[in-house]
Amino acid sequence: MKFLLFEHIDTAYQSVRAHRTRSLLTVIGVAIGVASITTILSLASGVSHVVNDQVDQLDGDVALVRPGVDEAHAVDSLLSTSTLQHYSTSSLTEKDVEVIQKIQDDLAVAPLMTLTTSAKAHETTVRGITVLATTADFVQTAAIQLDEGEFIDEATTDNVAVIGTQLAIDLFGTENPIGQRFTIKNTPLTIIGVIKPLKPPINYNMVNFDRTAIVTMARGKGFNGNNAQIQQINVSAANTTKLDELLPEIERRLDEQHGERDFTIVRGEDAARPTNQHYRSIAGAMTAIAAISLIVGGIGIMNIMLVGVAERTREIGIRKAVGASDGTIVVQFLIESLLISATGGAIGYAFGLMAAFFVGALIYFTPAVNWQVAGAALGVSILVGLVFGLYPALRAARKDTIESLRQYR
Template sequence: MRLLFFNHLENAVESLRASRFRTFLTITGVTIGIASIAAVLSLANGATDFLSRQAITTSDSIALVRSSKPSTPQSLLVDFESLHATTSLTEKDATELGQIENSTAAPMAILHTSLKSKDGSVDGERATLIGTNSNLLDIAELELLDGQFLADNNGNSGIVMGNQLAIDLFGTEHALGNITTIRGENFTVVGVLKSTNQPVNYHGVDFDQSAIIHLSAIKHFTQDVAQIQQIVIRSNTDQPLEPIVKTADEILSRNHLDEKDYAILTGKSITAPSSQLFSNIVTVVTIIAGISLLVGGIGIMNIMLVNVAERRREVGIRQAIGATDGQIINQFLIESAIIGLVGGIIGYLLGLSFAFLLGMYLPFSPVIDWQTAALSIGTAMITGIFFGIYPAIRAAKRDPIESLRH
């Protein structure tokens, strides 16, 4: 039995080598699908690991207060889109939450708008404008590259630029003293943040593409009402966060007359939106990769049907000297499995290479594990075998007399 298997294997390799170009094109179809799957899975593992570390980091020290409607399902309370909708949180909430013992709070009024450089060289750079207080620097663990953060001495005309926004707007990250115009009002750059390289984080904003001003200043663009989408609370001690959350809930319940139009998020619920975002992306890309793999599988079927037609006489001779249907089927299934295996290995390696290339521009690195390798290569082999079944059965069921006439 083992000798017969190796004989089938040798014949399969020789057959595929005899039609190199056709085999290459068929393997390419499988390779593209598997490369996509391997890249997506390794990046998804990296993203999951990244978000898990964020959840661990924030679980004991950070609570987010976000606006929500009483009828909103819990799954939507942490939707990033809600950050930019009408809010129920007020300045009074922010002030009183900031007075909770052993904690620090920073309100975040978020507005999407366009910024212009004063000299007119850049007209309409889209950015996220954040109205907040001086506490946000420490709470969000941001670092300054140049200048200072929001302070009383820079008044309502001071603005702190995200690193990439400063480059896009002024052509350099060293943009202190430059003037930007927002909806007709001028702001002087008093500080520039270091790059965070974290477009996805529990705050729901990309600080590299954001501009930060005083909460009182952003009210000029919202009819003199602070549209606070969230309030970030950080514990200043190593004590459990629960007492702070309990006090925050009591304050909000009192201010909102017991109407539950807010949500206090801690632990994993903070990173849930990011996890859901990556999950949706993985699902979409996996479907696309699956379609690509399906096309590759159809390619395998086509080449095997061509092989069966070209080797009709060979099959007839083997049947005439006693080869069983099972042996004929195995011969062609081994060929299709080899195509899947080679395409799977090449695709997995290409997918990893692409994932690591993307990882250079992402806040996390892809994760390599044997499960991803086994799933990618195993899927390729199963695809090869599945789409090789019909041609193999067709070859085995041919009339040997008719085959020998060719």
């Protein structure tokens, strides 16, 4: 049996080698599909590692209060459609912030209110930036640092902003525009600080700080029709133990304030889950699109296998005449199909990883290299080989022995 298997593999190799050009083109078709999927999955896995590492670096000392009830840890992304609907009628208010602050003096409590708009400086307009309205405590509850200047605090006026490095470059062509002015919604703002580039910009707050302008809550409300549409409240304590002790009290006070449980408090890996889910959803959609190229590659396999069956009709007849069973013929052609698809899978995985690291280098991001992605790439390529090679293999096995020998005398 083992000898027969090796004979099938050798026969498949010789057949592929005898038709190098068409086999190579088919391998490339499979490789493109596998490379696309590998790139997407590697980047998506890398996102999870980045966000989880950020949460771990905070040592569990930060809790996030979000609107809505998380019944099964299925917290939506801050940017998802369902959550945006939550935020249009968010149950979180400035009163909630005050309630939490009164529990203990040394708690850092920072509300987050975001909106997307444009910024203008001189003749330059940058569209699609994020405006984040918050308080001075935000620095203690998020993994950001200042490159230049200072952060907003109670002493600053409402017409100031701390901006991201990329936004500074886009508006002024420099990374240090301290003291310069720009406008948002016709309101002039003076820059008092620049955020150090976050590499990569992905984070559990779902804010790209490189293209963000941070303003006071009062100014944020002014941009939003004097409405404090709070989307999240970050709470930080001196250590994990203290926060563990205070969370039940925070929940109790907020329950009293709201009269019902219409909020969720998450921390640790739960804080990272919304971001991970957001990027997994994107990765899933992109993988589905990439799978189309795999189907095309599979059709290519079926095509050349059918051509091979037609060309080798006499060989099939001879094999069956000397005792080869239908099952043996099926296995022979399936192995040939698998050889092509597995080769394409291996090449695609290698090029997919290279593409992932190339993209990662552009955005200061390290993709994940793990056995799950490798297994998915190999598994998908084998599945393609089996599915699209089965019909040609069955067609070869069903050929009549006498007719096969008669056709090619």
